[in-house]
Amino acid sequence: MSSYHPLTEQEAIEIAQSIDGFFPAGASLSCKEIGDGNLNLVFHITDSVSGKSLIMKQALPYAKVVGESWPLTLDRARIESEKLILEGKLAPGLVPVVYKYDKELALTVMEDLSDHVIMRHGLIGGTRYPLFADHISTFMARTLFFTSDLGMNQQEKKLQVKTFINPELCKITEDLIFDDPYTVTPNNNISPAIADAADALTRDGELHFEVALLRDKFLTNAQALLHGDLHTGSVFATPESTKVIDPEFAFYGPMGFDVGAVIANLLLNYAGQEHWSADDLARSDFRQYLLNTIVDTWKQFEEKFRALWNEHGIDRLANSAPGYQDFYMRRLLQDTIGFAGCKIVRRIVGLSHVADIDRIPDDAKRERAQRLALEIGTRLIKLNRNAASIEQLIEEVKAASK
Ligand SMILES: Nc1ncnc2c1ncn2[C@@H]1O[C@H](COP(=O)(O)OP(=O)(O)O)[C@@H](O)[C@H]1O
Numbered sequence: 015m016s017s018y019h020p021l022t023e024q025e026a027i028e029i030a031q032s033i034d035g036f037f038p039a040g041a042s043l044s045c046k047e048i049g050d051g052n053l054n055l056v057f058h059i060t061d062s063v064s065g066k067s068l069i070m071k072q073a074l075p076y077a078k079v080v081g082e083s084w085p086l087t088l089d090r091a092r093i094e095s096e097k098l099i100l101e102g103k104l105a106p107g108l109v110p111v112v113y114k115y116d117k118e119l120a121l122t123v124m125e126d127l128s129d130h131v132i133m134r135h136g137l138i139g140g141t142r143y144p145l146f147a148d149h150i151s152t153f154m155a156r157t158l159f160f161t162s163d164l165g166m167n168q169q170e171k172k173l174q175v176k177t178f179i180n181p182e183l184c185k186i187t188e189d190l191i192f193d194d195p196y197t198v199t200p201n202n203n204i205s206p207a208i209a210d211a212a213d214a215l216t217r218d219g220e221l222h223f224e225v226a227l228l229r230d231k232f233l234t235n236a237q238a239l240l241h242g243d244l245h246t247g248s249v250f251a252t253p254e255s256t257k258v259i260d261p262e263f264a265f266y267g268p269m270g271f272d273v274g275a276v277i278a279n280l281l282l283n284y285a286g287q288e289h290w291s292a293d294d295l296a297r298s299d300f301r302q303y304l305l306n307t308i309v310d311t312w313k314q315f316e317e318k319f320r321a322l323w324n325e326h327g328i329d330r331l332a333n334s335a336p337g338y339q340d341f342y343m344r345r346l347l348q349d350t351i352g353f354a355g356c357k358i359v360r361r362i363v364g365l366s367h368v369a370d371i372d373r374i375p376d377d378a379k380r381e382r383a384q385r386l387a388l389e390i391g392t393r394l395i396k397l398n399r400n401a402a403s404i405e406q407l408i409e410e411v412k413a414a415s416k
């Protein structure tokens with residue numbers, strides 16, 4: 015069974031049985047393929063006797079969402095498993111444990127997190143996550159700082175850049191986030207109701223200038239090892255616990271791309287509240303909770319990142335040059351805001367959308383949510399290089415919501 019082919023559920027059970035010591039003797043295993051993402055197969059394997067379970071994620075040689083016409087490297091499974099293992103060391107308790115990686119089968123066997131809920135679904139259902147800002151800011155501060163030239167040996171970092179070179183998945187991001195939404199292409203997925211707003215995106219020179227700068231940063235700035243796709247569908251959460259999954263888009267890029275992804279997806283839920291809240295008071299209360307979470311996430315991230323730098327910084331000049339840390343953090347905030355804007359816009363007019371908006375059943379409410387998201391996204395892109403505080407992002411969101 016060792017040469018690559020997509021597994022059947024029965025084959026997944028046989029592999030699970032061969033993992034030494036995981037399932038006890040006498041286990042009775044069942045398996046279900048539960049993958050709901052754009053790219054991979056995910057098998058959930060449970061032992062009805064002991065109650066133990068695990069997850070097997072297998073890369074397909076193409077993008078599942080489109081089909082075999084879009085071939086995709088299996089090496090992404092290696093990147094995902096190596097990144098998960100590294101994240102487990104840098105941010106213990108905030109990612110699933112990896113039990114095994116099989117290169118031939120492009121397969122990662124990991125901890126089953128089914129006692130958590132995908133955060134996007136939780137937010138849509140109105141659940142609040144009071145510890146999320148603390149957990150995700152720790153995850154980002156530690157994984158970004160300790161893989162950057164500020165926090166690790168700079169020669170080793172260059173070797174790590176090589177290990178995590180990920181051109182095919184980066185190309186998806188370059189096209190879907192930093193190109194397609196601003197041009198006319200069949201790759202886009204645009205509701206007819208917002209055709210005018212989508213058309214405006216293709217003709218806005220000021221916007222294109224800012225997106226071109228952000229695209230250049232994504233293409234060229236190997237600042238830290240990113241998760242690369244840190245949206246709320248890549249977070250398993252409960253009110254007490256947060257686990258980040260799915261780092262197959264990992265590569266060395268600009269830190270603000272990860273922080274911006276978190277903020278963008280909280281704002282997509284904010285826009286989606288057009289429908290999900292039962293009444294105006296509940297809606298504005300949940301929206302305020304989301305905005306507070308954004309501010310808390312940034313502020314805690316900044317505080318933790320600065321503390322790591324002050325304690326573990328390895329770059330003499332970066333550590334000591336007057337004003338350098340403040341300049342660096344301000345630029346990181348600006349990148350965060352710009353990338354957040356790009357990641358909102360792509361989920362409204364690009365190929366891949368989000369349930370927070372698309373599953374709104376009422377056409378008029380869905381259209382309002384889409385327009386609000388585009389207004390927020392474009393405002394953030396235009397704000398990015400002028401921003402000096404996270405409060406300015408909140409002001410733009412409030413102005414867009416009027
Ligand atoms: N460790 C896990 N524990 C439980 N369920 C998981 C786990 N990893 C993935 N899943 C399930 O599989 C789905 C798809 O996983 P994901 O890693 O996002 O795949 P893709 O890369 O295809 O987007 C998740 O939404 C979740 O329902």
Ligand SMILES: CSC[C@H]1O[C@H](OP(=O)(O)O)[C@H](O)[C@@H]1O
Pocket residue numbers: 051052053077079186187190243247248260366
């Ligand atoms: C053709 S891949 C589109 C989209 O899918 C990825 O997300 P996920 O695998 O978490 O569903 C990523 O965001 C890509 O941009």
